[in-house]
Amino acid sequence: YPASYKFARFGGGVANNCGGEKTVKYGSIREWVLEVKMVLEDGSEAVFKNIHPDELIKIQAQDTLEGKIYRDMSDLIIGNYNLIHNYQPKANKISSGYWLIDVVREDGGFDLTRLICGSQGTLGIVTEIKLKTIKRAPLNGLLLLSFDDLEKGGEATRRILAHKPSALEFIDKFLIEMLQKERPDSVKIIMEGKNEAPPLIIMAEFEGDDMGAIKKVIGEVKEENKDLTSDTREAYDKAEQDKLWEARRSAAVVAEGGTGPKKALPFIEDTAVPPENLAKYLSSLYGIMKKYQVDFSVWGHAGNGNLHLQPFLSLSDPADKEKLFNIAKEVYDAALKLGGTLSAEHNDGLMRAPFLPQEFGPLYLVFEKVKQIFDSLDIMNPHKKIGVSLDFAKSHVREDYIIDIPAPRPKS
Secondary structure: OOOOOOOOOHHHHHHHOOOOOOHHHHOOHHHHEEEEEEEOOOOOEEEEEEEOHHHHHHHHOOOOHHHHHHHHHHHHHHHOHHHHHHOOOOOOOOOOOOOOOOOEOOOOOEEOHHHHOOOOOOOOEEEEEEEOOOOOOOEEEEEEEEEOOHHHHHHHHHHHHOOOOOEEEEEEHHHHHHHHHHOHHHOOOOOOOOOOOOOEEEEEEEEEOOHHHHHHHHHHHHHHOOOOOOEEEEEOOHHHHHHHHHHHHOHHHHHOOOOOOOEEOOOOOOOEOOHHHHHHHHHHHHHHHHHOOOOEEEEEEHHHOEEEEEEEEOOOOHHHHHHHHHHHHHHHHHHHHOOOEOOOOOOOOOOOHHHHHHHHOOHHHHHHHHHHHHOOOOOOOOOOOOOOOHHHHHHOOOOOOOOOOOOOOOOO
8 A cells, every 4th residue: 555556556566565554464565476477688488486396496407597597596595594684674664675585485485576576677577467365354443643752652653563553654743844834734634622743643543344343452552552642533434534644645745845946855765664663763863854954754654663754955956965865874874773774665776776785784795696697687677776886876866856746547
């Protein structure tokens, strides 16, 4: 359930290993991909899925690029098992780097869809995707919890996660105040009865088949957190829920708001830390933004410790352009010190790629070999993820930032 769900497509979702509001319960899209058909660098097609040892041996014996990929990837993963497990970030939602940690499945299978999902088109061209589905829960309830202190919000996040919410989101006072200026209707219902925006609001959704059970859980969550919250609000009516969600889902509009040269730039907008470190991480980010004297907006997925932080800078100003990379380095340093990742759901691309060696250490050398195994000619989405220097990234920063969000396609 990404924020772009009205116009996003599965190809991009699989390429980025997308996530969103529901990831805290259902995981990223990687957990739902059963198989993919992919065009390889020599023009041949291969179907990747979870294959068991007897079938793996047969494919490895083939004199094809597919057979070579299976031979080389098996050797690479087995030979670097400890490295892969020791240098994986502790964040519970990751789209950064190449995912290798569970290509070798618990049932003994070998599943390269785990790697391909989130590879951002750098290993081949995916042409078909097979997904598993489940029945959607028909009922849900929403609980808003306001906090006068970030640390209290962090502790509440830990407590709420034990009740298995279907969504656990947050917005902070800076975003609320910005939306009050740019889009006041979106926060009107949240600000009812409040003179000023609270430092943090957490939105917890619970779903199921029985409304009585949902209300019981929400009552338990309220009771458990009454020592932390300054205010709470329950909503079971869909129309009321939609109004409450509008503030969170309107967050991205700040990027296109305003007519001046400074725009909310999405260059560090997808870091994540273990949820228990969220409050500490937020405090660090506020300090960094204050140091560089930039306005910013921040919101995100509290259940995954995933922040969408967008500082307001002007790409036409050389000083701001240089500041962009300095801010990025300090934000990434703060995230990595807390066991986090540079990208939880948006992936690396060109902007984050130069920082991957810092995130993954010696595991980055294994990533280079993965790229070589699949794409020795470097023709699959080159200059993304692997082999991107900071100077190369800087040379490709645009001179302005104009966002053009496509309209939703009409229903057929």
